[in-house]
Amino acid sequence: MGSYILKRLLLAVPVIFGITVIVFLIMAMIPGDPATAILGSYATPENVARLNRDLGLDQPLVARYFIWLGNMLHGDFGQSFSLNRPVIDEVLERFNNTLILAGTSFVLCTVFGILAGVVSAARQYGFADKAITFVVLLGISIPSFFLGMMMILIFAVDLQWLPVSGMYAIYGGGDLPDLLHHLTMPALALAVVATGVVARLSRSAMLEVLRQDFIRTARAKGVKEGRVIWGHALRAAMVSIIPVLGIQAGFVLSGAVYIEIVFQWPGIGRMLVDAILQRDILLVQGGVVFVAACYVIFNIIVDVAQSLLDPRIKT
Amino acid sequence: MSAFFKLLARNRLALGGLIVMGLVVALALITPLLPLVDPDATNTANRFLPPFSDGALLGTDALGRDLLSRLLWGTRLSLAVGFAAALFAAVAGAAVGIIAGFYGGRTDNIIMRAVDMLMAFPYILLALAIVAALGPGLVNALIAVSVVNIPFFARNIRGITVGLANKEFVDAAKLAGMSNARIITSEILPNVVPVIVIAMSTTIGWMILETAGLSFLGLGSQPPQADLGSMLGEARSALITNPHTSVIPGIMILIIVMSINLLGDGVRDALDPRLKSGALSRPMAATRVDRKHTPAPEARTEGILSLENLRTEFHVKDRIYKAVSGVSLSVKPGECLGVIGESGSGKSVTALSIMGLVASPPGVITGGAARLEGRDMIGARYGDLRTLRGRRVAYIFQDPLATLHPLYKVGDQLVEAISSHRAISKSEGRAKAIELLKSVRIPNAEERVDSYPHEMSGGMRQRVGIAMALANDPDVIIADEPTTALDVTVQAQILSLLDDLRRERGLAIVFITHDFGVVAQLCDRVAVMYAGRIVEEGPTMEILRAPAHPYTARLIACVPELGAGKRKLEAIPGLPPSVDALPAGCAFADRCLKAQPSCKEGEILLEGTGSRAVRCLYPELSLSKETA
Ligand code: SF4
Numbered sequence: 001m002g003s004y005i006l007k008r009l010l011l012a013v014p015v016i017f018g019i020t021v022i023v024f025l026i027m028a029m030i031p032g033d034p035a036t037a038i039l040g041s042y043a044t045p046e047n048v049a050r051l052n053r054d055l056g057l058d059q060p061l062v063a064r065y066f067i068w069l070g071n072m073l074h075g076d077f078g079q080s081f082s083l084n085r086p087v088i089d090e091v092l093e094r095f096n097n098t099l100i101l102a103g104t105s106f107v108l109c110t111v112f113g114i115l116a117g118v119v120s121a122a123r124q125y126g127f128a129d130k131a132i133t134f135v136v137l138l139g140i141s142i143p144s145f146f147l148g149m150m151m152i153l154i155f156a157v158d159l160q161w162l163p164v165s166g167m168y169a170i171y172g173g174g175d176l177p178d179l180l181h182h183l184t185m186p187a188l189a190l191a192v193v194a195t196g197v198v199a200r201l202s203r204s205a206m207l208e209v210l211r212q213d214f215i216r217t218a219r220a221k222g223v224k225e226g227r228v229i230w231g232h233a234l235r236a237a238m239v240s241i242i243p244v245l246g247i248q249a250g251f252v253l254s255g256a257v258y259i260e261i262v263f264q265w266p267g268i269g270r271m272l273v274d275a276i277l278q279r280d281i282l283l284v285q286g287g288v289v290f291v292a293a294c295y296v297i298f299n300i301i302v303d304v305a306q307s308l309l310d311p312r313i314k315t
Numbered sequence: 316m317s318a319f320f321k322l323l324a325r326n327r328l329a330l331g332g333l334i335v336m337g338l339v340v341a342l343a344l345i346t347p348l349l350p351l352v353d354p355d356a357t358n359t360a361n362r363f364l365p366p367f368s369d370g371a372l373l374g375t376d377a378l379g380r381d382l383l384s385r386l387l388w389g390t391r392l393s394l395a396v397g398f399a400a401a402l403f404a405a406v407a408g409a410a411v412g413i414i415a416g417f418y419g420g421r422t423d424n425i426i427m428r429a430v431d432m433l434m435a436f437p438y439i440l441l442a443l444a445i446v447a448a449l450g451p452g453l454v455n456a457l458i459a460v461s462v463v464n465i466p467f468f469a470r471n472i473r474g475i476t477v478g479l480a481n482k483e484f485v486d487a488a489k490l491a492g493m494s495n496a497r498i499i500t501s502e503i504l505p506n507v508v509p510v511i512v513i514a515m516s517t518t519i520g521w522m523i524l525e526t527a528g529l530s531f532l533g534l535g536s537q538p539p540q541a542d543l544g545s546m547l548g549e550a551r552s553a554l555i556t557n558p559h560t561s562v563i564p565g566i567m568i569l570i571i572v573m574s575i576n577l578l579g580d581g582v583r584d585a586l587d588p589r590l591k592s593g594a595l596s597r598p599m600a601a602t603r604v605d606r607k608h609t610p611a612p613e614a615r616t617e618g619i620l621s622l623e624n625l626r627t628e629f630h631v632k633d634r635i636y637k638a639v640s641g642v643s644l645s646v647k648p649g650e651c652l653g654v655i656g657e658s659g660s661g662k663s664v665t666a667l668s669i670m671g672l673v674a675s676p677p678g679v680i681t682g683g684a685a686r687l688e689g690r691d692m693i694g695a696r697y698g699d700l701r702t703l704r705g706r707r708v709a710y711i712f713q714d715p716l717a718t719l720h721p722l723y724k725v726g727d728q729l730v731e732a733i734s735s736h737r738a739i740s741k742s743e744g745r746a747k748a749i750e751l752l753k754s755v756r757i758p759n760a761e762e763r764v765d766s767y768p769h770e771m772s773g774g775m776r777q778r779v780g781i782a783m784a785l786a787n788d789p790d791v792i793i794a795d796e797p798t799t800a801l802d803v804t805v806q807a808q809i810l811s812l813l814d815d816l817r818r819e820r821g822l823a824i825v826f827i828t829h830d831f832g833v834v835a836q837l838c839d840r841v842a843v844m845y846a847g848r849i850v851e852e853g854p855t856m857e858i859l860r861a862p863a864h865p866y867t868a869r870l871i872a873c874v875p876e877l878g879a880g881k882r883k884l885e886a887i888p889g890l891p892p893s894v895d896a897l898p899a900g901c902a903f904a905d906r907c908l909k910a911q912p913s914c915k916e917g918e919i920l921l922e923g924t925g926s927r928a929v930r931c932l933y934p935e936l937s938l939s940k941e942t943a
Pocket of ligand 1: 865866901902903904905907909910914919931932933
């Protein structure tokens with residue numbers, strides 16, 4: 001197992017390397033002099049000088065890439081000019097907030113998606129199946145940002161159950177109950193689409209598995225139907241559900257950008273949008289590379305989980 | 316293609332989606348012709364008019380602009396941008412995919428590596444990076460969304476191109492000296508275009524949503540121009556005071572995306588052949604029972620297990636396949652009954668019907684009884700049936716690689732057979748599992764208990780299957796072709812194992828096979844099935860010596876040397892009739908050398924005296940005379 005994890009980690013190195021190349025090339029598309037483009041309205045002479053020194057902007061493209069990469073490997077993602085603090089500090093702080101939001105949503109979509117999918121498959125064409133199928137269709141069709149706004153109208157404005165936005169109450173907040181109070185709506189809004197996708201996939205994976213011969217064997221042994229469904233069938237279906245969970249994690253992370261804007265959640269998605277509007281290029285660059293690399297690592301965890309579940313995968 | 320549209324039309328939800336989408340598109344197309352107010356004309360005196368106000372059907376927004384007009388123009392813009400993004404992504408992705416797939420080798424490798432890298436991003440990060448570089452704006456958002464989706468198309472199209480690039484007509488074109496560009500445009504492109512179109516239609520809703528999303532973030536369309544996303548984004552600041560400005564564009568996006576999703580589902584279903592045949596429905600816990608006449612729940616029977624006039628059908632759409640039509644059998648403790656027939660004769664369905672294991676849908680038991688010590692199990696409650704399964708009547712199936720759970724250790728699967736019927740501790744379970752493995756002569760049982768099925772040989776797996784059947788000391792074992800997948804030596808071992816077990820434990824065995832050689836080795840009595848019915852029945856040795864039914868005679872003639880010949884029935888010309896359209900009279904008549912016109916009329920009964928019976932008007936051997 002250890003060697004398998006190591007192997008997967010080694011395979012991730014070129015992918016992360018490729019990610020930096022792609023981001024670098026995209027940013028190199030910015031027309032005009034890079035220093036002024038990066039600095040925009042912050043192009044004071046000392047900032048320009050600092051940037052030229054840090055990023056080697058007077059050097060050819062390839063050299064510039066390796067200087068940038070070298071800096072990042074030392075944990076130096078550059079300076080955010082709009083915030084006047086190191087990019088990495090801001091990114092880490094914001095990413096932490098995003099993880100709380102997206103992580104909760106990911107758990108929600110996994111649990112409820114699989115639950116709904118299994119029930120739907122076990123009761124195929126029954127009432128529960130039809131109801132779930134309809135809700136799922138609605139769920140995957142409603143834009144998360146619109147859903148979030150409607151939730152604010154209903155649960156925050158009308159019913160006043162939950163706060164409109166933010167991560168903590170401004171006065172006297174900051175503890176866990178306060179966080180959960182603020183987290184509920186955005187986490188739910190973010191989870192809806194992914195839950196729908198996971199539910200659909202789980203349903204078809206379960207239907208596929210329930211037709212297999214080993215399910216008939218389990219029934220012939222006299223295994224209780226509940227265990228046939230939630231044990232034998234789900235266990236086998238997980239083999240095709242888990243890779244989709246990996247993909248869904250990417251969608252949850254993407255959707256977090258909208259949800260963070262709607263609910264004023266101080267996460268990395270909102271940071272990126274603000275940075276784009278402020279034309280703080282280094283902040284965008286650093287944030288994108290950092291999150292993409294984290295996502296690659298998350299997918300390794302998914303692969304490892306898959307290999308733990310399926311003894312047929314060579315480790 | 317027209318069949319495809321028919322299928323699509325039959326899916327009512329998809330049709331609904333198509334109609335709604337058509338309406339929205341039509342509305343967007345005629346928007347410039349409608350008598351609408353200028354969508355960008357501000358009127359600060361009329362800010363935030365509610366819907367159904369005079370002169371503003373849907374009200375006005377923060378700048379007093381008419382919402383209906385803005386909604387229609389915004390829809391038009393959103394649809395156009397989404398469509399353009401999809402088209403751009405499809406064309407660029409297809410180009411990349413065709414080049415990679417057609418040229419293969421290094422080109423393919425490098426391109427697909429790059430595509431993999433792009434797919435390693437959560438999609439919005441890439442889009443944000445592109446917008447960051449190009450600057451906010453509708454065109455840049457469109458570019459960003461297209462680029463992000465190029466890998467999806469590239470991958471799909473590449474897969475298809477690789478398949479095409481190896482086809483003969485491409486080779487022929489190459490030999491004919493056609494240039495690569497000509498081959499791509501004349502041979503490859505026409506074949507991939509339908510795929511591109513379908514992939515595009517399934518992603519277009521997604522593209523509309525994504526471009527609307529970027530506009531919502533303020534990174535897409537810039538004021539005063541507005542698509543649905545930016546309308547929603549601008550309305551957000553007035554969400555609480557004037558919700559209608561948000562709700563209106565939001566609902567429009569919902570309608571568009573939902574109708575496209577419905578349509579996409581319909582397209583997918585229409586294209587997925589498994590759904591057409593209904594094969595994706597899952598079998599229920601027990602076969603559906605729908606009997607016209609309910610037999611007495613209890614009756615005195617000969618033998619431990621007896622079937623009375625069992626009927627099982629498959630109901631597929633409006634067709635009825637009579638897989639088993641009136642089979643009666645019985646087996647005594649310590650006895651082995653062979654049920655033999657070609658595939659499709661109904662022998663396996665008969666076996667599975669006993670414990671309600673026929674996949675249902677489509678299987679339905681429509682008549683008869685299956686009695687265990689006189690008690691009918693066909694009408695039994697599921698809960699009762701379950702406690703009998705595996706405990707009193709156990710099954711051994713063909714092909715244990717498919718019939719054992721691939722992800723559970725064999726030991727755990729054995730223990731589960733016991734724990735489903737009585738509580739058993741972990742250590743006792745393990746000891747019992749090892750004992751069971753030993754009883755079926757598996758070497759190193761202590762280690763094998765922790766193996767997964769894929770780590771064992773076919774013969775070993777089948778022994779596990781037998782051990783599992785023995786776990787609860789059942790009274791009856793139903794073995795459904797348990798040796799078919801095995802080679803001859805292993806087969807002989809398994810057969811002698813079963814024979815020993817039945818003698819030691821007094822098991823009743825129903826042995827389903829298509830091989831008279833196997834029957835001869837193991838079974839005391841044999842029933843020959845053809846087209847869902849028993850055509851001959853009697854003691855194995857007598858039947859082998861002097862078969863009465865022409866079909867039995869031919870089956871026996873097919874086995875050159877008992878137990879050693881080829882394991883397949885063959886060389887009977889013709890095919891059995893399809894069980895959804897059985898002819899009148901004898902089902903074997905079309906293949907029978909002795910057939911007379913009278914064979915094709917009326918019902919032929921299973922008749923005989925003593926231990927033998929035959930369903931034939933002109934048997935090879937007259938049973939009544941012989942036994943009289
Ligand atoms: S009934 Fe007639 S057709 Fe059928 S097996 Fe006997 S002889 Fe042949």
